[in-house]
Amino acid sequence: FELLLQSPFNRACGTNDPERTKEMEKQFVDLLNEELKLQQVVAEEHIHHMNATLVEAKRQATLYQREAEKCNAATETCEEAREKSEGAISKERKLTALWERRARELGWQDSRAATTAR
Template sequence: MAHPSDHRLCSSGFVRCGLVLSSLCLVGLILGIPWLLRENSHAQASCPSCDCDCSSDILSTPLDCSINDPEMNEEIEKDTISLLYEELSLLRNVTDGNLKRTEALTMDAKRTSSHYQKEAEKCNAGMETCEGAREKAEAAFVEERKLSALWEKRARELGFNRERRIYLQV
């Protein structure tokens, strides 16, 4: 059987190992980030240099520093009006899509509402039918009670007694 002191040594060893690993990870992170940033800046520095003279006046600086980049040239050649037109057409497409979805949802809501309204009308008609039948049954019951009271009254007048019953034998 293990002694309690052995258990403490084992758990403290695990704790020390965990602390050492955590500290190594932190040191690697602290040293690694500047190294990665330096490598990234070297990668950006490998791009072709611009032949612009930036020390001179800003107005005399040539605007064709990125003349070798075809994507940049294409974007620069687009004028403002065409960019605005493109943006408006994209907005129009998005708006049209939203409008179509909204109209479809509205039509679906109208169909569902109509369906539930028809079901409610059927239910109301059924309730009216049931109510009418209940009223008729109640009126018939009242009439039946009156008729029963009349027959009971006549039977008592003729001498009917509940305790005295005559059974016919056949």
């Protein structure tokens, strides 16, 4: 600021008025204060926007977490059902094989096998 006051223009005017210098300093300080206030408003708006974005991101993350937990639970349920089904079908195959062996021992012949053999 002092450089501004000591510019060649001021010297060329031939004025070295302390009252004018004081008024110019006051105007310069007022401008700086206004600029600081504007920057503060912009910063506050930016912080408000960031906070809103953060809240939304947390909300979305919570929703995705819930959906992932539901998906994992459903996957576990399906896996358990598949394992039970595999166990049941294995038991059923063993039982079928047992009954088929007993039936063959008693003279039964599979009609599908007889048709294929002809």
